[in-house]
Amino acid sequence: MEKSTVRTTKHNELIEITDIVNSVIRKAGVKSGICHIFVPHTTCGLTINENADPSVKADIIAKLEQLVPVNDSYSHFEGNSDAHIKSSIFGHSLIVFVENGSLCLGTWQGIFLCEFDGPRTRQVWFKILSQ
Ligand code: ZN
Numbered sequence: 001m002e003k004s005t006v007r008t009t010k011h012n013e014l015i016e017i018t019d020i021v022n023s024v025i026r027k028a029g030v031k032s033g034i035c036h037i038f039v040p041h042t043t044c045g046l047t048i049n050e051n052a053d054p055s056v057k058a059d060i061i062a063k064l065e066q067l068v069p070v071n072d073s074y075s076h077f078e079g080n081s082d083a084h085i086k087s088s089i090f091g092h093s094l095i096v097f098v099e100n101g102s103l104c105l106g107t108w109q110g111i112f113l114c115e116f117d118g119p120r121t122r123q124v125w126f127k128i129l130s131q
Contacts, residue, residue, distance in 0.1 A: 002028065002126040008118035012065065012086075014047070014057040017124060018110045022102050024126045031101050033131040038093040039124055043083035043117035045090030051110025064089075064116075083117035090114050098128065 002024045006015060025035055039046055050056040064086055074081035094111065097104040103111070113122060 002128070004124045004126070006113050006122045006124055008044075008113070008115035008120055008122060010115065011118050012061045013115040013118055014049075014060065014112040015115065016051055016110045017113050018051065018103065018105070020124070021096075021111055021126070025098055025103065025128055026101060028126075028128040029101075030098055030128045030130045033098045034129045035096050035098050035103065036093060036127040036129070037096070037111065037124060038126075039113065039122060041087070041092075041122060043080060043087050044120075044122055045087045045092060045114040045116070046094045047090050047112050047114055048094060048096075048105070048109050049112060050108045051112075052108050057112070080117050086114070086116040 004020050004024065006017060008015060021035060021037060037046060049060065068082045068085045070082045076084065096111070113124060115122065
């Protein structure tokens with residue numbers, strides 16, 4: 001298993017990690033296979049979405065804040081239930097195909113770490129399987 005660290009700077013933030021993932025794949029030397037990406041946290045997640053127009057990230061975060069407000073009638077003592085809920089909506093892992101030593105993504109797609117309780121230092125774990 002490979003590991004990387006991502007430092008987030010905002011409370012809610014989508015940080016593109018596509019270059020980090022491709023770098024891990026290059027180091028692993030896998031030309032064709034599967035890349036499994038995982039975050040071992042309960043208040044962040046992973047997603048694939050557009051990396052061309054930054055307003056897409058802003059719209060996702062703004063809509064999430066409407067759907068899952070920070071303050072509501074939550075029971076969790078820690079006061080960050082919104083972050084736990086957002087984390088479960090997005091999920092903790094992604095699987096992406098690898099061909100020619102890099103990720104197979106659509107033209108406008110990037111891989112994002114989704115921070116919902118930052119700023120924090122986050123771990124991203126990888127398992128890259130050769131076909
Ligand atoms: Zn909590």
